[in-house]
Amino acid sequence: MKKALITGITGQDGSYLSEFLIGKGYEVHGIIRRSSVDFRERIAHLEGHRHFHLHYGDMGDTLSIIQVVGKVQPDEIYNLAAQSHVQVSFDSPEYTANVDATGVLRILEAVRQCGLEQHCRIYQASTSELYGRVEEVPQNEDTPFHPYSPYAVAKLYGYWIVKEYREAYHMFCCNGILFNHESERRGETFVTRKITLAAARIRQGRQEKLYLGNLSSLRDWGYAKDYVECMWLILQHDKPEDFVIATGQQHTVREFCERAFHYAGLKLRWEGEGADEKGICEAVDDTTACGHLVGKTLVEVSPDFYRPTDVVNLLGDPAKAQRLLGWNPEKTSFDQLVKLMVENDMAKIASDDAAARVRCNLAEYLEKGIVK
Ligand code: NAP
Ligand code: F7E
Secondary structure (H helix, E strand, O other), X not given: OOEEEEEOOOOHHHHHHHHHHHHOOOEEEEEEOOOOOOOOHHHOOOOOOOOEEEEEOOOOOHHHHHHHHHHHOOOEEEEOOOOOOHHHHHHOHHHHHHHHHHHHHHHHHHHXXXXXXXXXXXXXXXXXXXXXXXXXXXXXXXXXXXXXOHHHHHXXXXXXXXXXXXXXXXXXXXXXXXXXXXXXXXXXXXXXXXXXXXXXXXXXXXXXXXXXXXXXXXXXXXXXXXXXXXXXXXXXXXXXXXXXXXXXXXXXXXXXXXXXXXXXXXXXXXXXXXXXXXXXXXEEOXXXXXXXXXXXXXXXXXXXXXXXXXXXXXXXXXXXHHHHXXXXXXXXOHHHHHHHHHHHHHHHHHHHHHHHHHHHHHHHHHHHOOOO
């Protein structure tokens, strides 16, 4: 039975990759950070599985990383742990560098210190943010990098140190240059999930308006579940190489918003430009439930969400991954992705509401002595 060690196992990708590898017959080990709350929402359903094991550690703590690598003796490491929010990296640049840059070095060195360098294969979560202020469109494995945030600069170190260890020590370590990938498990402050949650809340009368930053930013958005398969394929390839993983399609934040509101039953029309642009409700699918929204402004721009430097034109060319790994970039379309995220959030908001009503009723019944 092969052993995989995943850093960042509690994150969006870590949770899907764990499911995928357990399905492939792996023994999966993950590094988690000690926290005052013990609920790990994305992997709660896996805890207790006989081939799923968790270990405490932190990407900023060399000793803990060496200890876990030495104890697990993994065949494959997937280094997914990161401070992954680009906007947050402007507020915490030093922390981001420690985890996203030096953290990668800690993993590589731990493998060497434990004498596993000729045995253990390593996947590094590199990113399309490396292309930053893009020098060509679309971007492939040969496109020059121009990182444009503290996050991207830190990830650039990670990218190069992986290449360096591959050449210097002949280690099987690879960069997956993944373009944005989203899902029902996406963190709630990334733009896609922020939009799908807001569309669901607005449709169900739980939120009035959605405030966004740059609506014209272009992204190549894929489905996270499809992308974790590629991480595994990269490590099964006969040679250690770097790969771009993307869909080859791009859309603006505005388009994502329009489609998400559409699947929530609300038709948007846009008025104005720049910071004055607004998304107004033109029609609804059910006038009884949400007819009052027609004519209202549901989306506004807030410069609070503008970034000091923003990456605005990402489009990946996945030809190499298609050719050498047999990966299919068209498995989940943009429309399917938006739809599945909105359906998930419509159900989530409805069930959060139902649970809140039960809690309210229970409080009232306890107070009146109906329930003891
Ligand atoms: P995510 O949901 O933000 O998950 C990040 C993971 O890293 C979480 O498990 C987090 O643990 C862990 N982590 C953060 N700091 C840590 C530390 N100091 N020590 C140990 N663990 C730490 O990210 P994701 O979307 O799954 O992305 C996975 C990786 O791919 C990241 O490296 C990201 O930069 C990269 N990437 C993502 C995308 C994308 O579109 N999703 C595209 C390209 C590259 P907690 O749960 O404890 O916070
Ligand atoms: O922003 C614009 C924002 O935060 C996408 C990470 O997984 O993918 C992710 O980074 C775009 C940007 O993702 C809001 O300015 C407008 O242009 O969803 P995001 P990201 O920055 O692309 C890459 C590949 C990674 O590697 C990262 O780890 O949307 N935008 N309005 C907004 N963004 C946010 N977050 N919030 C807004 O209100």
